[in-house]
Amino acid sequence: MKTALILLAIVLLSYLVPAQDTRTLKVVTVKGRKPVIEQKMDRTIVHVDAMISAAGSNALEVLARSPGVMISQDDQISLNGRGGVVILLDNRPTYLPAGDVAAYLRSLPAGVIDKIELIHNPPASYDAAGGAIINIVLKKNKQQGFHGNLQAGMNQGVHARYNNSFNGNYRKGKSNIFGYVAYSRDKNYSEETIRRDYFRPDGTPQSAVLLDNYSRSTVNTWNGRLGIDYFLSRNTTLGFMVTGSTQLKKEQFDFHGRHVDGAGKPDSTALGYTGGSYTWRNIGANLNFQHKLDSMGQQLSGDADLIQYYADGEQYLRNDTWLPDGQVSSSWKSLFVQPASTRIRSLKADYVLPFKGNARVEAGAKISNVRMDNEARWYDQINGSNVPDYRKTNDFRYTETISTAYVNARKEWKRWGLQAGLRLEDVRLKGQQPGNALVAGSAFYKHYSTLFPSFYLSYKLDSTGNSTLVLSYGKRIRRPNYQQLNPFLLYRDNYSYTGGNPDLLPGFSHYYDLRYSYREFLSVTAGYNRDEQLPYGVTQATDGIFITRPMNLVNSDSYTLVLYGMAQPARWWTVRGNLLLFWVHQQGGAGEIKIDRHTTVREIEVSSEWQLGKGWRGEITGFFPGRQGWGQTQNDAIYAIGAGLQKTLFDGKGSIRLKADDIFKTKILREQTLGIQQVTAFRRREFDSRRFGIAVSWRLGKDTNARKRRHDSGGAKDEEGRVN
Helix, strand or coil: CHHHHHHHHHHHHHHHCCHHHCCCCCCCCCCCCCCCEEECCCCEEEEHHHCHHHCCCEHHHHHHCCCCEEECCCCCEEECCECCEEEEECCEECCCCHHHHHHHHHHCEHHHEEEEEEECCCCCCCCCECCEEEEEEECCCCCCEEEEEEEEEEEECCCEEEEEEEEEEEEECCEEEEEEEEEEEEEEEEEEEEEEEEECCCCCEEEEEEEEEEEEEEEEEEEEEEEEEEECCCCEEEEEEEEEEEEEEEEEEEEEEEEEECCCCEEEEEEEEEEEEEEEEEEEEEEEEEEECCCCCCEEEEEEEEEEEEEEEEEEEEEEEECCCCCEEEEEEEEEEEEEEEEEEEEEEEEEEEECCCEEEEEEEEEEEEEEEEEEEEEEEECCEEEECCCCCEEEEEEEEEEEEEEEEEEECCCEEEEEEEEEEEEEEEEEECCCCCCCCEEEEEEEEEEEEEEEEEEECCCCCCEEEEEEEEEEEECCCHHHHCCCEEEEECCEEEECCCCCCCEEEEEEEEEEEECCCEEEEEEEEEEEEEEEEEEEEECCEEEEEEEEEEEEEEEEEEEEEEEEEECCEEEEEEEEEEEEEEEEEECCEEEEEEEEEEEEEEEEEEEEECCEEEEEEEEEECCEEECCEEECCCCEEEEEEEEEECCCCEEEEEEEECCCCCCCEEEEECCCCCEEEEEEEEECCCEEEEEEEEEECCCCCCCCCCCCCCCCCCCCCCCC
């Protein structure tokens, strides 16, 4: 009101003042910048464009700099100490194998990401799978006319990487066309040393294996999506979207193994080589609608999804073993071919019914079906011919249907807020191996139904709502990845194999959290987690070979304390810090493996940002995870320091960013495997982590205000991260 009166007074004065005394009023433009971190009742939001260090980065690197997110050197993602994180892309699953999710995130440039939502205790409207949810929201624009953003970036370590992207939209009348295309090239290396010592029952040394592994990989990826929203009326919108990606990977793995007796004398030496070529392709189609039934916010929406994945991999393996006198004891060559296909279909509908007094009820239903065919063909190369090896060859076929329904109610008072939900999920799955000339066929079938309650209670400690308390509870499920149910073994080197387990069952988790937050400056979360029969990879030694299979190994009780704070010592200086303390007691066993351990996990993330004037900004980041232990694994503490510098150009339309990651080359994994009787095992691994990069971005189009509609909610969620 005051602003309107001032403007009116200026207009009147412009008529009253004589012409010769006319004054020129300069236009004042007020510019604001989104904070890097934004706290909500049920999630933490990371605004990627506000991160200088996102320059030339990919989605996985941005996640690693987000508060509470930890990514191990084996690409396992956790949030606030909770593993089994489900990655969503625009509220839709990626439908990738757990091992391929990280590879896909590396191929997704940070330039196409708008924000990242960290949802540590998801409500009932989300699928119940996973320990937590991370939703990556891509940039979208619904403004009239043409708008876009172009970004080109590269970073250099031992090898160079490139991330280039363009995203944009064109809206005219009732239609809005949107999309993006991105290309990335990732090149990496890994150096690994492993020592395994075997002991007799009396504790004396029996033998040892020493391994030196070196791998190199190059990945070229194209990602894209194209969609259209058609606004039938002010209340009804129809949308159609296609997504696709193709990834070509070349990989080379060399190992040098030495086997010695108890006295340290050489017993045998092995040299191995694996050369691989892999192709992944996927295409998906989404049809969606949204209809507002009245002006109060009553709404009906729906999605139909069809996604098809294809994979084709080929590996050439060679292994030679020598005795101490130089005589060749064994030599073999193999060819491994692995074609695979996965089809996913999903239907989903959601309904929102608001009431007077800040209350509303949400309800929805979904059905999804997954069909997978994963072949593994092994051939021995003898005299130039490929002879089938039926002992290793298998064909794993899997189908799964999940039917879900949920209801979620929400009510807000002046200071109190309440949200409660209940989700029902019914699962029917079947796995089959037809068998071959040497291996008998097998099959399994499982059916289970589960209820998943969720609950939030919030209270505003002051009348402005700056200080809030939130108490929450949620039940989650950890379903096995599809390939984890395939019992056949996969070869890594002479001394290491991995396989699946058809008897694997889902595990369940119960999360209790109490959170205090003061605006975007401070949050303190205390939590208790109860995990029951979670699947873990169990490593056992058989005839000197380490075989790792997933098993329902661990029950655990854990207590967490997560502190996040932001301070501004000066107008030009912002400091952020995130501290995670995690106390856990794990108990369980499988066969000879027994787990009973108390572990304390500490992780600190800090950043300091400076506004340097004339469009310059600078940033330094630090990552300090302490010593950690999960299941059979114990990791030493590491740390990493990074920095970034940004200059905006042409009144904010363009920018140039410089960044440095792991400046002191300290992200080196040192790991010990525990719990194997009469065996000790240590591993050291480093990769191309110290990198220096540059990125240039340019914004196209003119900024205007426009009404936005979400077109990011797909129909299929529960299967995310499990297609393998």
